[in-house]
Each structure stands twice: as structure tokens, then as C-alpha cells.
Amino acid sequence: MKGLFTALMVSYDKDGEINEKGLREIIRYNLDVTKVDGLYVNGSTGENFMISTEEKKEIFRIVKDEVKDRVKLIAQVGSINLKESLELAKYATDLGYDALSAVTPFYYKFDFEEIKNYYNTIINSVDNKMIIYSIPFLTGVNISIDQFAELFENEKIIGVKFTAGDFYLLERMRKTFPDKLLYAGFDEMLLSAAVLGVDGAIGSTFNVNGQRAREIYELANKGEITKAREIQHETNDFITELLNNGLYQTLKEILKEKGVDAGYCRQPMKELTEEKVEVAKTMAAKYF
């Protein structure tokens, strides 16, 4: 389960319906062009928190059908509706997903006991493994090193997708949990995380920029930091423009420039203005 995983985008049509043909094209682009080691399905980048349970299942099904066993698959099943998480955990496990992941429960201020119960309930309900999805800037949930230690007491909880810029915590985690899988979650900080010895990364920008991410990651692991830094600089020129223009919308527009029917984002996310579509086209030509 080590390596680079794309946080998979989903193609929606103008009415917000899943575009299956487009989704399959995005998947193939990731397998054939960006060449990642696996896909992280129904995460933030899949617009997961704006879709129904049935739609989540449909996406799990289409992805597994298109990928078969070519790369590893992680199913994000987290939800503050725990019954939904359990249903999705069973569904994805039955489909043959290699691991599950669940976002820390958000919106209500759940205490740690509740969070721990959530993870144990989900993963103990199925024959699978769990990767915690920690993304404090969106959820407001911070987990301390001692709390991670408590969660990791369950051997089925095998790692964490660490989407935070706290490199002190990441370093402590690496030292304390040498056998757990740590995945870097912020693509713009991939080099810094790789230097600290993460086991891989999970990122939205890998949908288009997976090859640069691979170079950064591999160069860092070989200790060729100067070269890796140059590619991180180039990557971050791209990511800065991306964040300024609208993250997911612009990624989709770039995919369209590469011939992939990536569609639109699900409302309430808005469409790009014509001007921003032009910016995205320029970015596609400049970086890819």
C-alpha cells in the first residue's frame, strides 16, 4: 500500500449527474498517463460530501470495474452518518477494495472517545484495513500524537492520510509509529513530507501532475534534494495558479484539454467563468 495515490476526480454533467464515461476516462488517464500506484476514491476531490449514498456506491463500483487489479484502491467511507459509513464499508470491502479510509467526523464537536468509537465501529464491522483521513483545515478536528497512538492500538487501523502542514507532528509520528503507513496529503508540501520519510502521498493534483509528484518523491527518497526542490518549485508554481483559479474546477478543465471528459463540479461548487476557463487552458499548455 505504499506509493502515490491520486485522490480521484469524478466527472459530473451540467445537472450534477455522474458521467460514467467521463469517470472511466479520468481513471484511465491516471493509470496510463499520470501512472500513479493507486486511487483514493470518494475523498474531498471526488466531491464526496455533496453526493448521495447510492452515488457513492455507483462510483465505487465503476472505479473497481475499470481498474480491476491494475492498481491499489482505497475507499473513503467516512460520514457523520455512521450507519452510512458502515454500509459503504461493507460495500467497498465486498467489491475488493484494498483498504478503507474515513475522514474524522466533523461539524459537531465530537470528543476523542466518540471519534475513537467511530473508527473502531467502522473497521471492526468488516474484514479490511483503515487509513485515518486527517484534514484539520477542513474538519476543525486535530488529533494529537497520544490520540493517534490510541487509535493505532487497533491493528486494523494501519495508517493516516496526513493533510496538514504540521511537520513537527509528522516527524514525531514517523519516529513513534515506524510500522504505520503515513501518507502526505498536501501536494505543495510533498518534498518536505518525503524528507521526513512518509510511505506515500495522496493528492488531488496527481490527477494531472502525478509524474512530477513521482519525481519529487523518488528523488527525495534517493537524497537528491536539490533536484527534487526544483520540481517542487515548478509544481508549486502550478498549484498556486490552480488554487487561485479554483482547485477542482481547474483540474477538470486541464483534464478536458488533455482529451478527458472530466465534466463539471457538483453544486454548490460553481462553474468557472469564461475568463477562468481561458486561464486553465493556458495552464494546461504551460505545465502539461
Ligand SMILES: CC(=O)N[C@H](C=O)[C@@H](O)[C@H](O)[C@H](O)CO
Ligand atoms: C482538500 C484537498 O483537496 N486536499 C488534497 C488532499 O488532501 C490535496 O491534494 C490538495 O487538494 C492539494 O494539495 C492542493 O492544496
Ligand SMILES: CC(=O)C(=O)O
Ligand atoms: C486527498 C484528497 O484530496 C481527497 O480526500 O480527495
